[in-house]
Amino acid sequence: DQQVKQNSPSLSVQEGRISILNCDYTNSMFDYFLWYKKYPAEGPTFLISISSIKDKNEDGRFTVFLNKSAKHLSLHIVPSQPGDSAVYFCASTTSGTYKYIFGTGTRLKVLA
Amino acid sequence: GAGVSQSPSNKVTEKGKDVELRCDPISGHTALYWYRQSLGQGLEFLIYFQGNSAPDKSGLPSDRFSAERTGGSVSTLTIQRTQQEDSAVYLCASSLGVGGGSTDTQYFGPGTRLTVL
Numbered sequence: 767d768q769q770v771k772q773n774s775p776s777l778s779v780q781e782g783r784i785s786i787l788n789c790d791y792t793n794s795m796f797d798y799f800l801w802y803k804k805y806p807a808e809g810p811t812f813l814i815s816i817s818s819i820k821d822k823n824e825d826g827r828f829t830v831f832l833n834k835s836a837k838h839l840s841l842h843i844v845p846s847q848p849g850d851s852a853v854y855f856c857a858s859t860t861s862g863t864y865k866y867i868f869g870t871g872t873r874l875k876v877l878a
Numbered sequence: 879g880a881g882v883s884q885s886p887s888n889k890v891t892e893k894g895k896d897v898e899l900r901c902d903p904i905s906g907h908t909a910l911y912w913y914r915q916s917l918g919q920g921l922e923f924l925i926y927f928q929g930n931s932a933p934d935k936s937g938l939p940s941d942r943f944s945a946e947r948t949g950g951s952v953s954t955l956t957i958q959r960t961q962q963e964d965s966a967v968y969l970c971a972s973s974l975g976v977g978g979g980s981t982d983t984q985y986f987g988p989g990t991r992l993t994v995l
Binding site (some may be wrong): 871 | 920934984
């Protein structure tokens, strides 16, 4: 039973346009959500997070939106840059615990 | 400061051999995690260490897998009698370990790519 799903394995976007990466979860106990970015041969690096008490968190070009009723979160990257090309993982957890549940990742390719 | 480091970066072994993978967490981080990423899959939780508490081994796929954390710092993941299905990238992460959730972001090492022939 996959509790965190990233249904798009890949996404291609033109440089300068918006990239939207999606993530769905099933466990209503999850109240904290993170996005990680992974380049080849490197470990995932933390990108941005959001608590369930918010519906939006913004950090520069990156914005995460949370729709609790739909159990859905999305990561928006605007404007997209070629250096953003990587695999993006969403992760969910419950505050006070340590176990992250990761999605399978979406490979983003930003075309110059 | 230094991030999480892992060694070796790549390991090729023959089926049936034992392997040891090492993780050096960020200094001061009391929590340490091992994950596995198989081809086309997400990150699969294996084991969690927090300070001197008993580790959470609930994610270990079989009794061929074990892990130790000595002195609350360096950790070794051991896979005995390796099988081809053990081939994956093994990732280590550490965190401050201050209670989980929003205050305890996990920081990952570069991983060890294990190939079992």
